[in-house]
Amino acid sequence: MTCTEASMDALRQAGDDLADAVVAELFERGEVGKFNTMMRYVSTVGAPLPDGLPDVAREYLQATSVPPAWVDWGEMEKARLFFIDNNVHISTALSFASMPACYVVPHIAKLLSATHGLSYPSKRMAETGQFTVYLMQPDAFEAGSRFIPAAQKVRLLHASIRYHLKRENRWDTAAMGTPICQEDMIGGQMFFSLLVLDSLHRLGIHMRVEGAEAYFYAWRVVGAILGIDQDAVPKSLEEARHFLDLYMIRHMGPSAEGAHLTRQLIDLYEEVVPGTLFDPIVSALIRYLIGDTCADWLQVPRTPWDTVVKTVPHLLGVLETIEDRSPLGAWALDRLGHLTSILELSSLTRGRVMHYAVPEQLKKDFGVSGTLRRTHRWTPPATTIS
Secondary structure (H helix, E strand, O other): OOOOHHHHHHHOOOOOHHHHHHHHHHHHOOOHHHHHHHHOOOOOOOOOOOOOOOHHHHHHHHHOOOOOOOOOHHHHHHHHHHHHHHHHHHHHHHHHHHHHHHHOOHHHHHHHHHHOOOOOOHHHHHHHHHHHHHHOOOOOOOOOOOHHHHHHHHHHHHHHHHHHHHHOOOEOHHHHOOOOOHHHHHHHHHHHOHHHHHHHHHOOOOOOHHHHHHHHHHHHHHHHHOOOOOOOOOOOHHHHHHHHHHHHHHHOOOOHHHHHHHHHHHHHHHHHOOOOOOOHHHHHHHHHHHOHHHHHHOOOOOOOHHHHHHHHHHHHHHHHHHHHHOHHHHHHHHHHHHHHHHHHHHHHHOOOOOOOOOOOOOOOOOOOOOOEOOOOOOOOOOOOOO
16 A cells, blocks of 8 residues: 555545434434443443444444454454553553644644543543553453443444534535544554554664564554544554654644643643652653654753653663563563553542443534635655654
8 A cells, every 4th residue: 555645635535424314313313422331331242232232333332343354363363461561661651652743733632622522631531541451451352341342432432522513514525625534533542552563663662573563453453443544544554654644744843732631731740740859851751752843843941850861771671681580580670560551540530431422512622723624735854853
């Protein structure tokens, strides 16, 4: 697959026909609130659908209740083991690289500020963290697991945002294409897969090629379940690299929403870090993982820790040596990593289960500056995200 400006432009016009039709009918029949209420009690695979659930929703949930037939379960198991071995590092990459990368795309930053609000900045991180934990469970696709129902709800959530923005004339469709279009959904998949792998490499984590490829493959499966066009999605890390580079060149740049969301993200994690001495490490990690250009756009403050954080790969190298040479050390570090990830997720969710409800309305102010329109394209320097 070769991505071009023309093919990317085509992807900007496409949404998700199945989910869009379901959401449109739920709104037209005034059944969104009813759907959300009933779906709070449908959170595991195999759970019976409640009586009274709107027919269109029942048909959708039944049609999307199983993963694609082409899934290689051997690769999915490799991905799960890769996640277990690197869960803290992956959480770090998601928090301090993937999310800021979303914020450095102005129209995505504006969408996030409208759909999640600036008063609860941990909601997006909590939903992403919980979603990833569900995915990497050993029984993620079996009866009793939570991943498939969560993915079904996220897909409808995306469709509802498209519905609101188009219907309320709050998106310049002629200039920007479809909101949460196929291009943006594939871009998001790259943020949570390829960019995570890049960040692990930058942190000095030693990864086997088969483990990295399996982790990327798992997010391809996620993309298919979320309604991403599999004819357009990159199938290999090389193709993914080309797509992500072109996507970022087309769209990244500074925005008020991006800077505001980043400030909220930094504040959130500074509250999680014990005491105040180590607070600056949050900003330093973001700057280290996404590079100075993007960090400056997001107004990430410079701190004395910018130099200190560059020693992190050496420290992680020592821990990996312990892990490689001692089975007991490996077990202890894996358990510590698991507990650290669970503690972080608990802090973000505030002890609650995230339900991925379909929003009945969006924020009235839609971010900082009203209706979103295309801005002048940014001209890249020699390097962008490193």
